[in-house]
Amino acid sequence: MNITCLKNHLLKALNLSSSQMGKNQNIPILQGGFLKTQKNQLSIETTNLESSLRVFIQVKTEKEGEIIAPIKTLMNLISNLKDEKIKLEKKDNNLEILSQNSKALIKCYPLEEFPSFPSIGEGIKINIPIKDLIAGLKPTANFVSKNETKPEISSIFIFNKENFLNFAATDSFRLSEKKVNFIEEKNFSFLIPSKHSQELIKILESGENPQETAEITINQNQILFKGRDFEYLSVLTSGEFPEYKKLIPDSFVSEALVSLKDLTEAIRSSTIFSNRLNEIFLFLNKEKQNLEIKTLNADLGEYSAKFPAQIKGDSLNLTFNCEYLLDGLENFKTDEISLNFAGETKPLLIKSSQDSSLLYLIMPMKNY
Incomplete structure (x- = not known):
């Protein structure tokens, strides 16, 4: 791997990636990110085993390659560099970072230990403008239950009905429902865990063009959101959301x-x-x-x-x-x-x- 990229683009991608890292200190590899270059694109993958994120940025590639780098170490270093352009090069199993006046060598993890990005397989596919997805998630994400012993109300319930995509959340004391226009003949419903919906909002809002469309694939246990510069996969909550319409x-x-x-x-x-x-x-x-x-x-x-x-x-x-x-x-x-x-x-x-x-x-x- 030998690439040159803009500091701000790389730092933005690392900031997003860091939120998906695993917190389990017994699995240190989850503190790393899988950096891979193909043509003039760098992808960074992180996972906490319940959700996984892959972000993409444009780079100038001199040599393709891949490496598992500690995300926080890399992010802290990049944030302190003053140069606009930064060079990253793989040296054995280390990552060398070069700027105009500095050089650093970061020790990296073994490639074979990092979990592969999950494959969602077949499922229902829909498309929705990113701005509409944000508009539905933001008014509901804060009203789920904090009690994770009831996972069905620690999640946002999303379903389509009568040309609307409906978002609903409750913690038993309050309830929020948001509808966005959505015409889709396929019927579907799912529960996305609150902590993953919060991360999804950050990812969606980080994009430069909210008018873009996200492609969503839904199966029984997982959901995949794909945009121009990201892929985000989350597990889904099993169970039944309360029949909240009866509460209104x-x-x-x-x-x-x-x-x-x-x-x-x-x-x-x-x-x-x-x-x-x-x-x-x-x-x-x-x-x-x-x-x-x-x-x-x-x-x-x-x-x-x-x-x-x-x-x-x-x-x-x-x-x-x-x-x-x-x-x-x-x-x-x-x-x-x-x-x-x-x-x-x-x-x-x-x-x-x-x-x-x-x-x-x-x-x-x-x-x-």
């Missing part, structure tokens, strides 16, 4: 139309004074057509804010987790949102009055 109320006792900016800013300020349970109290006043929020902390003090709301239905008093409420609101991008109350002990449904593709459901904590 279809009738409401009150509805409040409020400014998203006003509500978000008020709740963000209120978190300063929240107690150890993160309680926030909501007072819906139909007569005065306003919404009041309040937080109390025995050690710090209290906070309250009122703002106009177009209210239909009953006046209500409810208590929510302020962090959970804020997490959901931050995914909406419209000027106004609709707060739909099914009752003081039933879920609150939040949706946009201008965009029906996203909804957020949150359970109240208790009556005030």
Whole structure:
């Protein structure tokens, strides 16, 4: 192997690759990355045995070859180099890195010990714009359960129905659903583990052109995402996602139309004074057509804010987790949102009055 590449391109690829390295100290080879050159392209493979990533960058190749290099050592070195162009050359089982004023020799791992990139085989193949994939994953990835003893709700449920690709996640206290336009005759559904969906978002957002299309191959146990400069393979979660549609109320006792900016800013300020349970109290006043929020902390003090709301239905008093409420609101991008109350002990449904593709459901904590 003997190549010349741009520092920024290599460093970006190494940063992505490092997130896929195995954490098991008993398998040191997983701290390495499989570097391989073919023609004028360098690929870097990393794996943690549950997910695997292959990224590609353009290089000038003088001699093709392959080597297993320690990713963090290589990344730390490259990040400290000042030159724009860097030369990498294999010397026996070492990797020599040359810049204009420096030279380093990194000891590498035996080639035969690195796990090969998994082959997914046959499966359902679909294509989707990367921007739509990001749009579906980001509003749902943070709302999965942190309890991995229930893997089906520690995952994002993705399925197609009625010309939409649906993304859903829940941790039993809240639920988020996002729909993106998608016309595909093939029926499919799968559960992708939360930690892998978070990594996938980073990979997708690192691309320079979100208008590009990702090719996805799905089989019973694995899923492969392929873009112009990456391939990402993840195991899938086995099990059944809850029938979450039954959790969404279809009738409401009150509805409040409020400014998203006003509500978000008020709740963000209120978190300063929240107690150890993160309680926030909501007072819906139909007569005065306003919404009041309040937080109390025995050690710090209290906070309250009122703002106009177009209210239909009953006046209500409810208590929510302020962090959970804020997490959901931050995914909406419209000027106004609709707060739909099914009752003081039933879920609150939040949706946009201008965009029906996203909804957020949150359970109240208790009556005030």
